[in-house]
Amino acid sequence: MAKLDIITAPDPRLKVKSRPVARVDDRIRRLMDDMLETMYLAPGIGLAAPQVGVAERVIVLDLAHEGEPPAPYRLANPEYVWVSDEDTTYNEGCLSLPEHYGDVTRPRAIRVRYLDYQGEIRELAAEGLLATCIQHEMDHLDGILFVDHMSALKRNMILRKLLKARKTGSSASVGATAF
Numbered sequence: 001m002a003k004l005d006i007i008t009a010p011d012p013r014l015k016v017k018s019r020p021v022a023r024v025d026d027r028i029r030r031l032m033d034d035m036l037e038t039m040y041l042a043p044g045i046g047l048a049a050p051q052v053g054v055a056e057r058v059i060v061l062d063l064a065h066e067g068e069p070p071a072p073y074r075l076a077n078p079e080y081v082w083v084s085d086e087d088t089t090y091n092e093g094c095l096s097l098p099e100h101y102g103d104v105t106r107p108r109a110i111r112v113r114y115l116d117y118q119g120e121i122r123e124l125a126a127e128g129l130l131a132t133c134i135q136h137e138m139d140h141l142d143g144i145l146f147v148d149h150m151s152a153l154k155r156n157m158i159l160r161k162l163l164k165a166r167k168t169g170s171s172a173s174v175g176a177t178a179f
């Protein structure tokens, strides 16, 4: 496995719509494994392929707490088959927006269909933080960042700060709930 570089905003590669995976082959399995390793090292609880510069519909997640055994999810071509009417709000972070957090309201529960590590079609029902995290990662596949759910004022403030931090070369540490 190899650690990949995580792209930070503002970067045009985070704004593109990723293409579906034709099939889950060794190349995609390797991408999934490399993304997981990158996510664990960051550390974060979710990562989408566009965040490592790959415009393909692949996401990985692991919400296990420190000290618990790993519980990785590897999803290719995830699609919603159901979303709840009821919403929930979570203070989200993102490995591509280091050190910035914001409240985002999304459906509380979802059901997604996807291809697993073996290329089999699966369905996953999720609620709470797992549902929030999957939606956050699926947004990345459509070029949407969590700040795009916030007001233009807040979004521009965060993006300006990130640009400034990059120019001054200050390195940012990332919180444990970034995805």
Ligand SMILES: [Zn+2]
Binding pocket: 093, 094, 095, 096, 136, 140, 179
């Ligand atoms: Zn993110």
